[in-house]
Amino acid sequence: MVGGSTRIPKVQKLLKEFFHGKDLNLSINPDEAVAYGAAVQAAILSGVQDSTVKDVLLVDVTPLSLGIETAGGVMTKIIERNHSIPAKASQIFTTYRQPTSSQYPGV
Structure with a gap:
């Protein structure tokens, strides 16, 4: 702790x-x-081969979920928090209204 x-x-x-x-x-x-x-x-x-770090495994993770804002202002998570990085994910989204030039997905 x-x-x-x-x-x-x-x-x-x-x-x-x-x-x-x-x-x-x-x-x-x-x-x-x-x-x-x-x-x-x-x-x-730096490649230290000492016994103090021999059995240590450090993993980088995403501190927060990564997603996109979808219908109703809801966040759809694409990569969950605490997922190891680098990470790769894909998901298909469609527009639910006729798009205009000022409409961009919220990230």
Whole structure:
């Protein structure tokens, strides 16, 4: 668990309840989490063959769902959040009104 809010006891209690009483991992200092991740990523990218990064697998993911605005202002998701990237998806859409020169799909 990382981030400044993880120090708040009420947040810890709610998360523990959400995960059915499972103990939270608080071993990484929330202030150092990003720096730790960046250091691990740098080691992997530079080809370090050290035992500390040997079994680490870092996966880049989309932080938010990607989609298009469809009828009624609803977002139709094309790539779900937390999907690994790079990602490729396609879907066919049609217009539901006669198109005009000022109509473009919302992204």
